[in-house]
Amino acid sequence: MTTNESNAGDAGRPLRLHCLCLLIEAPQRLRVAERDAGVPGPGEVLVQVGYGGICGSDLHYFHAGGFGTVRIKRPMILGHEVAGVVKAVAPDVTRVEPGDRVAVNPSRPCGACKYCFEGLPNQCLDMRFYGSAMRDPHVEGAFRNLLVCDAVQCEPVAAGVPLQHAALAEPFSVALHGVQRAGALLGKRVLVSGCGPIGTLAVAAARIHGAAEVTAVDLTDETLAVARAMGAQVTINVASDARWVGRYSADKGHFDVMFECSGNERALRAGLETMRPRGTVVQLGLGGDVSVPQNLIVAKELSLVGSFRFHAEFALAVRLINEGRIDMRPMITAAFPLSRAREAFELASDRKRAMKVLLDFEAAAAQPS
């Protein structure tokens, strides 16, 4: 099926498709709405979305209408972790073809600003990232059963890989970017602090990148169990084990690298105590203002390094999933049809019960107008 074929009605007029999408209208106000799906223009494709993972930022919009200075000013389609099936492609597209199963990269740098040309597209000055209220008008998200996107956003998913797993390519990319920011990990002792989806995927990413040992800390036994399943050799519930820092701070510290995925001040501070001199803390979690012990950072010459989103890592994430080098099964808690989105968001908000909750868009069939 090509675009021309699929969109040509009897009278030669392009066939318009409607889609169902999930809007956030205000804190706690989700709504499933019908929208025009659009038509693929040059370089574009139409994807029938299969699954979409609910991310921490989706939850922030849901609970609080945003985070920090980022707030929804008008209704916005949520979602940026999706995978689906290509239904149509513009005539000039060769990268994918109808029928291909793909993960969709939600990151669309402008390709024209100075950072794009410096090889830092994740720092693009004109980024359009799905489901983000950072700019106004907001950038609509991908929680919709039909999505028109650029072909270059699509990474083919291997036969046999469930679309549910492919939908996790995006958070896995975030974790892989964090690992890239840390530099070589071969033989290193790694601490992961905060075992939500990003932290748990950082455990796996660190192992794939050669970490000698990965220790994961969190406040919740359930998330630590997932971290263990994803490759952590040691897990510590710091709520019940108050003395863990002391065990790792002899001789100025134990860990070479820390991935701080909680955004929590106490977690960061505890981790700093356990870092070896010249160690690197990659900060992935977002937590507003945090108080850090400047003298400790100076005296041990630690590096605190920010990691933001991803770029080349998206293709790598899909590749690693395709090749079976990461097993996403322990990550997935449940999938809900779009009609039960509220239930899905509430479950996703409960760290004791949920790791990654998905929305299932396949039930919501596309309807020609």
Added chain:
Amino acid sequence: MTTNESNAGDAGRPLRLHCLCLLIEAPQRLRVAERDAGVPGPGEVLVQVGYGGICGSDLHYFHAGGFGTVRIKRPMILGHEVAGVVKAVAPDVTRVEPGDRVAVNPSRPCGACKYCFEGLPNQCLDMRFYGSAMRDPHVEGAFRNLLVCDAVQCEPVAAGVPLQHAALAEPFSVALHGVQRAGALLGKRVLVSGCGPIGTLAVAAARIHGAAEVTAVDLTDETLAVARAMGAQVTINVASDARWVGRYSADKGHFDVMFECSGNERALRAGLETMRPRGTVVQLGLGGDVSVPQNLIVAKELSLVGSFRFHAEFALAVRLINEGRIDMRPMITAAFPLSRAREAFELASDRKRAMKVLLDFEAAAAQPS
């Protein structure tokens, strides 16, 4: 004069020398005391100290008895920025000979711990650093007219270089180490925040290391004037120019590298706003707990890197001074005889009036017992 000669009294007994030293006994309590100067053992030399610079940590001991958890528990000789003339050497010493003018490295790593073998002696687990109450018994300092030290601590000072300048080799080493921690600076835009002696020397070090432009910020016009004399192309008094941050934060920021030498939270936070994505902030200033905007560090992927003391940079500092690649004259405010130490410390505490204040030990002549 060799050790044997100098220490041989009429009866062949070693000649004991007394020295005068500056003790901190309690906050605000400085005292000049007489002590046995000691005799150079194997590998050691006797230095007649000429000048000693008063450092921020000396001032912390003077005003508050210490800083953070580091507190004087008993009287301690202050000082770690000294230069003088070799008066005697042990028979096995070849590195220097009597008459040599030298800067004395106050850093004495153990040479046996794991960090010493990893090439990180500044992280030594058993460091003995002059004039420091970090360990107990405290390590006595070098504010004394006669000092027995290891020959390897001595870096020869070139003819024509004033000892006053050589005494600044230590704080210059700290600045050079900070510059090393930043990596290559060629063509980079550098911000120095806090123009005390370390910040001001960081200005010079960044220029020597190829920075394209160095902008210095401080709250005091007088220190900014010295920063300009040391190579800053732009200086900003952030007390009177409240809008400077806005001028440097367009397109996500202007500076590639920041040397934070104030330890001040607001200075750090303002600087972070002006940093380009992937920029590096080298933290040299010590300021206790500071609140940092975690989301900014993450979103711009900044690196906050601690820098502590120095190692190989001491020899480099002396070399650069010897070769005239840095002009220390603008740095030096005044020199006071040991007997006027209190006056010297008070002047050194006044940022409006003082950059680097020295003690002059030459007046305090050594007296054989």
Added chain:
Amino acid sequence: MTTNESNAGDAGRPLRLHCLCLLIEAPQRLRVAERDAGVPGPGEVLVQVGYGGICGSDLHYFHAGGFGTVRIKRPMILGHEVAGVVKAVAPDVTRVEPGDRVAVNPSRPCGACKYCFEGLPNQCLDMRFYGSAMRDPHVEGAFRNLLVCDAVQCEPVAAGVPLQHAALAEPFSVALHGVQRAGALLGKRVLVSGCGPIGTLAVAAARIHGAAEVTAVDLTDETLAVARAMGAQVTINVASDARWVGRYSADKGHFDVMFECSGNERALRAGLETMRPRGTVVQLGLGGDVSVPQNLIVAKELSLVGSFRFHAEFALAVRLINEGRIDMRPMITAAFPLSRAREAFELASDRKRAMKVLLDFEAAAAQPS
């Protein structure tokens, strides 16, 4: 003068300008020819070229018709080291204006290939570099009295800086890029091998980037004298001092970084002997196949790193020239009017007599048709 004005004849037809240019037609066959100068299109400017430096590649075309597999297949305008005065700008140009004195960057990456987006425009897959026969049709060079180029190629030259000096921005960029490839040089011991224009400028660049000491080696006393004038502390004529390698190879070697600018096999091999373990050799000189001692590279874990052209360094080069941080006077041997180009090329080919020889285009006045 704007483009519109300058190009509007009486009848409203654009005014065509002729220019004089220097062609290489075959080995040893230089010819001054008249060509249509062209008219600045959008984003473009017209530069009246003042001076152009003769580069090693120009000499290769002159003597041998090229180098390696790169050979002229048809007449080509030579030259890529030029500076001049802006005479006209397209209406959309704001970067420069008529009357500005500028150095012209001869490097024009495509801005669309993968390397351009990775921040490696000097590796562009579709590079158009002035005066190069690497592609066919060849890219015409800048040895012409009138040159239409992109405004972004123009870097303004400060008042008081001679255009002759600005014309050296290009080879200085090559040297600066080499220094960037070496990483931080602060406190490093640097060896520069081969003191032609690139090597001599590498001496200066290494000093600007903080090298502790720069030793230059060459076979010719005259070039070594220039290297000394440009900042080399030690110079060695390896033709007359056969034992220099032995003096620098004790304890596995002396130098941290080497800039190999000769392309000569013996020079490279001698230098490798004098490198410390983990040292870095930046290869700038082009020399075809060379035999290297693999076992030495392995055993001392040396890094041999290629450096090719430049990108951001061009603006940096002009900045450093503008700020007086490099003095180009020792570099310049002579300037010849275009009519004496052959004489200029012959002098430039004599290492004993020439460092950088320039062509003077100012005498060759532009003539309206």
Added chain:
Amino acid sequence: MTTNESNAGDAGRPLRLHCLCLLIEAPQRLRVAERDAGVPGPGEVLVQVGYGGICGSDLHYFHAGGFGTVRIKRPMILGHEVAGVVKAVAPDVTRVEPGDRVAVNPSRPCGACKYCFEGLPNQCLDMRFYGSAMRDPHVEGAFRNLLVCDAVQCEPVAAGVPLQHAALAEPFSVALHGVQRAGALLGKRVLVSGCGPIGTLAVAAARIHGAAEVTAVDLTDETLAVARAMGAQVTINVASDARWVGRYSADKGHFDVMFECSGNERALRAGLETMRPRGTVVQLGLGGDVSVPQNLIVAKELSLVGSFRFHAEFALAVRLINEGRIDMRPMITAAFPLSRAREAFELASDRKRAMKVLLDFEAAAAQPS
């Protein structure tokens, strides 16, 4: 069994043990000889060697009496890849105890030279490496059934890990060091050239360090089969597939990192053609003088990086073997009793038939004198 016990004869005299060892006396002249085993001094242990792997350098001594300028001047015990069981320990040893199964690190840096203090003990100026004729007197090797060594040379082998596998810790360390020299590999495309034991283990090491894809090339199908078993996704027999270079050299090349393990000039040159701009070639193979295309290294800005032996990687190698992160089974061709050493060496010399051939020392029982 403690040293005191084991060495106390009836009359309290230390019990002398004899051991059997494998001497190289001249090219092609191997001899099993009896020697005094020695007694563990302070910090030392006695190891009953189980297996010893035959290395390329052992083969060079066997076939040619050495390599390059390194030649045996007198009989020397060969071997440096051994694992065994601790039989006795000096009273001060706590690291291991009798009965422990250990891999023995053959690298003994002096711990006192400048490189040891810079964290580069593999560059030690006074290295004593088992079974090496680099210095004279030669350093005796570890092909002996009883070996007195330092306790710190011993890395405990986990229960269930065959000693034959542990004996491969040493070549695996060499491969891991090469991988460390390459920097982060996450997502990188890796080429391994030369699939002897080092190359084949480099395949595994690169995969463990996160390489996205590993392509192995060699002249022999049999070694390529082992490379595939160790993790290479693509293998190419370059003897039969002459056009492989062309397939990987479009758009300036395909591979980010190459591990050159053959020491062969043609292999290196072919690999250079397939490297992407800014790619890194880690040179592990030793091959004497090789001719390299300087212009290609310059134009693509490649890095050619030497890698020599290992240090911290030995403990890492044992850890990875212990944890089952590498499966050594495909590496091991056969084990021969010491009495059939010549047969073992001949098999080990046949690349078509052998990957790693071991000597079995367990049969050669120690005999008290």
